[in-house]
Amino acid sequence: MTTPTSGTAASGTAASGTAASGTATSDTPATAPGERISEDRGRIDELDERIIALVRERMAVSARIQRTRIDSGGRRVNLSREMEILTRYREELGRPGTSLAMTLLELCRGRV
Numbered sequence: 001m002t003t004p005t006s007g008t009a010a011s012g013t014a015a016s017g018t019a020a021s022g023t024a025t026s027d028t029p030a031t032a033p034g035e036r037i038s039e040d041r042g043r044i045d046e047l048d049e050r051i052i053a054l055v056r057e058r059m060a061v062s063a064r065i066q067r068t069r070i071d072s073g074g075r076r077v078n079l080s081r082e083m084e085i086l087t088r089y090r091e092e093l094g095r096p097g098t099s100l101a102m103t104l105l106e107l108c109r110g111r112v
């Protein structure tokens with residue numbers, strides 16, 4: 001995974017082009033902060049699109065599990081499985097990971 005280099009511009013509007021950045025040489029001109037932010041925002045938009053597609057895919061798989069369980073006489077919700085998921089997200093991402101997992105479960109639960 002790539003790590004974006006830190007810049008001084010706080011928004012995409014600060015493209016004054018006065019400061020050289022990155023590894024500019026006489027052959028490779030510096031990328032203006034505004035341009036760099038704009039490119040990175042494009043990358044974030046692509047990532048968000050993929051994340052949303054993955055969430056939709058997760059919702060469909062989750063609905064299939066819930067439908068199978070309900071049709072065989074079980075309950076819609078499986079709390080022990082939800083605890084496993086919450087623990088995994090918290091271990092991977094810290095406390096906000098728990099919130100993310102809860103939001104995902106909210107999106108996935110109760111759609112059948």
Ligand SMILES: O=C(O)C(=O)C[C@]1(C(=O)O)C=C[C@@H](O)C=C1
Nearest residue numbers: 062065066077078079081082108
């Ligand atoms: O794994 C299951 O048993 C599911 O039903 C899927 C899922 C989930 O979306 O992860 C949804 C509802 C359950 O309460 C637990 C987990």
